[in-house]
Amino acid sequence: MNDSAAHDKLRPFDFRGSAKEWFGIWIVNLLLTICTFGIYSAWAKVRRKKYFYNNTYVEGRNFDYHATGKQILIGRILIVVAIAVFQLASSLNQWLALGLVGIVIFFIPWMVARALMFNARMSSFSNVRFDFVGTPTRAAIPFILLPFFALATFLGLIFGGGYQLANGEPIGALLILLAFPFVVFIYPAIDRQMKRFSVNNHRLGTAEFSLSAGYWLFVGAAFKAALLLILFIAFSGLVLVFLSQVIGGPFAAFVTEVGDEITLEENWWVFLRNYLATLFVGYFTSVFAALIYQALVRNVVYNHTILGGEFRFRSDISAGGIFWIAITNFVAVVATLGLMLPWAQIRLAKYMADHTFGVAGGSLDRFVSVQGEAGMAVGDAYSDIEGLDLGLPI
């Protein structure tokens, strides 16, 4: 009974895009992008964002994206030129390269703040624009300072521990062992600061978003992801042992060779198997752990965000669900040489919307726009090319 009462107040997110329709837009985007050597990609981005925003509805009102292809293109040209100059200049001299890296690091908080602002001001819900009021100085704390100190400590523990071990000091093992809990406890703290910076500085018109999620909720997500990672590695280890002991043959050699130093003097089959095994266990499991962590943190963020002091949200994505979608989407896209990508994207968007809700609050009629210049799309272009995910979290 409680359940149904709670459901009455839910405002489900509804994604109405269709794979068929998106396929046509996507393939035309692709063709024009290729034919124009990437220039059309700016307009393609606008059409893509518009399609996904427009098709996301809450109570019959949808989102919209307002940037123009020209704005995106100018930002991208500036960034591509900057990257080319940076690459060329840093291949000249290692000290110059070091200096340039310093300059880029200095600019990252500025880029992040600009990207968030541009994207927010170019997005709207129900005829009301979003806004972002975070400053580069504030962005520097979660995006540069905290990660820098954390990484330095982590590497210090790993290499310091390795050095101690190499000199026969058993305390080194302890240092190395400490490095891993460090990740589980420190990374969520940094991530929480990033999310607070992003959410607390967003506005819908004049209404402010605020995130109240505590530190331990983020640690909990990291713990679950780490636990799944360990279980997955243990499971794949068991499968390998089973294959080698019960089936034997080529698999018997596999287990003994994994972890051995790869020398080219052995035959290439050994090299290939070791290469693939390292890739699979080391790489994919960490990608999946990161994916699951992000899904769980999305739940935490949505469930503890309030808009305008009265509108709440709910997200109930499950680790298993997102894992399944990622795996099957991947297989479908690879097996069709990319042709199923639009279908995969629609499927993911539908899944996300199906697990997102607005909760209670008053009428959605009450939001009011404020006017503001969005500025240049330089930060936005930077985040596109560097693959940073800085969009609206819808």
Place this chain on the structure above:
Amino acid sequence: MDCILPDQISGRAYAPMSSHQFQAKLVIRSKSDPGADNTVELTNEAGAIVSTAVVSDIKVEAPLGKQPRRLTFPDGAMFETGAHQKVEQLFGKDRLGWLHKLEAFHPRLIGIVLACGFAVWLIYRFGLDVLVAGAIALTPPLVVEQIDRGTLQAIDFQMAKPSTLSAEEKARVEDIFAKLLPHIATVPDGTGFQLLFRSMPGVGPNAFALPGGTVVMTDQFVKKFPEDDILASVLGHEIGHVVERHGLRQVYRSLTTYILVALIAGETGPLLEDVLLEGNLLLSLSYSRQHETSADRFGVGLANRAGFNPNGLRSFFERMAKTGGQPPQWLSTHPNSKDRVTSINGFIQELNR
């Protein structure tokens, strides 16, 4: 004088600069004067006028899929409607109407898919080379010189020690190098050939070339392969890398591919992004193997012209092949030694013809 029969479209609207939503009608009052701009009124359920504007001041969003068309008034009021045809009648065809038509789900899309495949192939086969050649032509010789200096600094800092070869040993190899240089047909602008020796125990017997013309040979190489013919053809191979601009090509090519993949693929979602970049790495390896084969051909030819025995490179790879197995080709920057011996045999036969 206003016309008596106003045309109208029904839909939904939002009040200016607000999320307030209401059922609305768009009423068009056409002027009797055919040249004048029509006036449009946005009215609510009660028939009251919320907003007014002339047609040319209203921003009409381009059609996208089956999305309702959106019309924005100068004051920030927004009207949306599914009556696509009426919007088209009143506001005229959109500039991007052809795009919308092209995007519709239709057998024509099969042709577009094929065109995409063909275009990707064209870019991979020719377009990249054109972009890379353009970038190389634009690179000032001074920059290339500096790349040599910078890379050498980094190598000396990280893995090389000063050479321990005797003066005679160095002089002998330098002499071979000097004999080769006059036989190079065309030297790219700003290339300054120089031969340097370094002791690199971690790297073993090896030689490499930097884009500006610096060729580095390890002490370990000179010790293990002291024969003149081998030294000449391996130095010729490295000179080939410089003359054919292989180093610069690889730098520019990976940079261009990276940017194109980022722009063309867009947001691919989790997992796929990582795989695309891994794939890019495998492709660049194949490109590097083509360069090795091309430099082999160059080295054999140059050694031959300078009066050395062109079989030197072959005997070098035959000895390399005996030292042990190798990774499969597609995982390596270099073709395996057996294949290289076979193709070198071909190059030598070409010389004899």
